[in-house]
Amino acid sequence: MRQPVFSTSVTHSIVQDLGVGIVTGRFDDVPFPTESALCEHYGAARTVLREAVKMLIAKGLITTRPKQGIRVSPEHNWNLLDPDVLRWLLERKFSMRLLVEFTQIRLDVESGAAALAARFATEDDKAQIQAAIGRMYAAEKGDDDPLHSDIAFHVAVLQASGNRFYLQMRDMISAALHVSIMRTNKLKGVHRASARDHDRVAQLILAGESEAARKEMRDLIQGAFDLINELPKRE
Amino acid sequence: MRQPVFSTSVTHSIVQDLGVGIVTGRFDDVPFPTESALCEHYGAARTVLREAVKMLIAKGLITTRPKQGIRVSPEHNWNLLDPDVLRWLLERKFSMRLLVEFTQIRLDVESGAAALAARFATEDDKAQIQAAIGRMYAAEKGDDDPLHSDIAFHVAVLQASGNRFYLQMRDMISAALHVSIMRTNKLKGVHRASARDHDRVAQLILAGESEAARKEMRDLIQGAFDLINELPKRE
DNA sequence: CCGTCAAGAAATATATTACAAATAATCTAA
DNA sequence: TTAGATTATTTGTAATATATTTCTTGACGG
Missing domain, CATH: 1.20.120.530 (GntR ligand-binding domain-like)
Structure with a gap:
């Protein structure tokens, strides 16, 4: 009842995976992949990736700029009080x-x-x-x-x-x-x-x-x- | 420096407008427009609208379901501690x-x-x-x-x-x-x-x-x- | 020789369009 | 009452065009 609409929505699982990856530091030493690289990695279409990225932006985890790509925000910009972000941190890190x-x-x-x-x-x-x-x-x-x-x-x-x-x-x-x-x-x-x-x-x-x-x-x-x-x- | 990437990004301004509209109760008595209605209203493409919608979902303001459309979440689901949401509330309502x-x-x-x-x-x-x-x-x-x-x-x-x-x-x-x-x-x-x-x-x-x-x-x-x-x- | 500025190139996100698939509310008929 | 069909709407795919920032290169002036 309080589940995400499509229980296995592609967007949702990409947000999960990237969100957990970011808070656990998976991208601390490697440059964050570009949109198209992520598309390929998840086997998903461009728009889906973009929607996932936008959700992570909304939670303060990343920023995007042309020519610079997607970047993990400094930790003090994360919305720590966002239930998702906090849960990712508590459960996974x-x-x-x-x-x-x-x-x-x-x-x-x-x-x-x-x-x-x-x-x-x-x-x-x-x-x-x-x-x-x-x-x-x-x-x-x-x-x-x-x-x-x-x-x-x-x-x-x-x-x-x-x-x-x-x-x-x-x-x-x-x-x-x-x-x-x-x-x-x-x-x-x-x-x-x-x-x-x-x-x-x-x-x-x-x-x-x-x-x-x-x-x-x-x-x-x-x-x-x-x-x-x-x-x-x-x- | 802390500005949104594209200072006049279409997505960003739609998120602003819808976000403010939701917290100020603009949609309390009318059904929330469908994706395509919003497209027409803002003169923007489908994908842009979808990205804006996803950001508002990430902040807990709305939910979406097939056949039901976009709906404003009950107020207790809003991420009140999200800086954007709080600012919209304080400044506009x-x-x-x-x-x-x-x-x-x-x-x-x-x-x-x-x-x-x-x-x-x-x-x-x-x-x-x-x-x-x-x-x-x-x-x-x-x-x-x-x-x-x-x-x-x-x-x-x-x-x-x-x-x-x-x-x-x-x-x-x-x-x-x-x-x-x-x-x-x-x-x-x-x-x-x-x-x-x-x-x-x-x-x-x-x-x-x-x-x-x-x-x-x-x-x-x-x-x-x-x-x-x-x-x-x-x- | 060095630094500043301007113009252009390149990389990347951003935006448009069109269509196909999946889901869940609603309706219909047994 | 239930089972199935209908349908509105989101979700997902694809290809392409545009806009913006950063990098590079070169010219000019000091």
């Missing part, structure tokens, strides 16, 4: 540094969202938050998925903030959380914040305790941050 | 609500960036911050531009955080700050935080006082936030 940076911004963003949620959450928002907490408790008893219930909670809080910019980070944070938890689990064994810890945040939001909710959410994520910092720093 | 929401997230993001800057700023970062403060004092004496020196300060702090996600918000925040200051000036007369207020933040960053810098930056932006909330709420 995971690095401790990226995870640390992302968790740092989560400390600010999610605690801010919690504070807003405490003030502005609608009844429906509150129900969503409580439902997620319920799932987390269920997960501790093996009756639900721990990963998805955790993500559901964080998304519900962003949603409850009523601020579109926080809401925008929903996809990013759920993608990142997914990768983050998988990694930390793999490296350290299952060890993450309990449903009880999350519940404390939820209760403060439901009670409208804005500043307390901010602090509690910050502490919660700080816990994840500390866990990450204990991981081996290789690369 | 300014609303108090958007400015309030954006300033809310700035409270969290910029105070977080200030805290990180206090811990991790390089010598060069610090020099940039001090230079911006110098420009702000100069602006108060009429020797520099008040708007640009203000923006330079906030950008320098984001840069100094050393975190790519904060850095990513540079374009967004400078665009938004630009619009925000213009608006508040127009509606309330010149009245904004002094160079002295900014300098206090800068000194705390330079001194490595992480938590104090966070608080001072938050207070600074809270001042702007209070100012915005005093503005007439029309629309």
Whole structure:
């Protein structure tokens, strides 16, 4: 339902492949191929290639100029907050540094969202938050998925903030959380914040305790941050 | 230097026009034109239109399906943090609500960036911050531009955080700050935080006082936030 | 002899046109 | 209700022409 229209659209798969290639540095040392070279490589028509290229331009990954060809943009021009770009980076070029940076911004963003949620959450928002907490408790008893219930909670809080910019980070944070938890689990064994810890945040939001909710959410994520910092720093 | 390649590229101007049209709700009540209708309207070839459409898809503004045509995505799918999308919104469909929401997230993001800057700023970062403060004092004496020196300060702090996600918000925040200051000036007369207020933040960053810098930056932006909330709420 | 400028050539993206194929909503008939 | 046909529309292919930037070359002046 949320799939790309043509599930195996040629354009889409070229965008994927080039996008992943760019963020993983496949073209760092070699000049980026020209349009026609890419056509040949993918066995696709010119227009299809051009459309793929345009999508990557729209995401800030490349630029094009006559006589100069296609070039990978300097990294600071990439739309890091574009869900595709971030996902490509997290899934294909995971690095401790990226995870640390992302968790740092989560400390600010999610605690801010919690504070807003405490003030502005609608009844429906509150129900969503409580439902997620319920799932987390269920997960501790093996009756639900721990990963998805955790993500559901964080998304519900962003949603409850009523601020579109926080809401925008929903996809990013759920993608990142997914990768983050998988990694930390793999490296350290299952060890993450309990449903009880999350519940404390939820209760403060439901009670409208804005500043307390901010602090509690910050502490919660700080816990994840500390866990990450204990991981081996290789690369 | 940061201009689009062909300064008057047909594709680029179509993307602009459609992008602005979408965010300003030009297609809310009428069905979105088909590819061929757009061709005719812009007097452009089919392929050009398709490339423009692909760029808008990449920014989350539209979706396409056979038999259904091009459709404007629900607003929560827009890549609000894409610099183009945000700029279109701010410049062409300014609303108090958007400015309030954006300033809310700035409270969290910029105070977080200030805290990180206090811990991790390089010598060069610090020099940039001090230079911006110098420009702000100069602006108060009429020797520099008040708007640009203000923006330079906030950008320098984001840069100094050393975190790519904060850095990513540079374009967004400078665009938004630009619009925000213009608006508040127009509606309330010149009245904004002094160079002295900014300098206090800068000194705390330079001194490595992480938590104090966070608080001072938050207070600074809270001042702007209070100012915005005093503005007439029309629309 | 060196540097600057102008004109032309070359490389490459950009734009046009025409047509074929695939997909998914809608309609029709059993 | 379901299965199939219809049809509107995007997606993909191909060949060609245009526009823009960069590089090269040469001329001129210092």
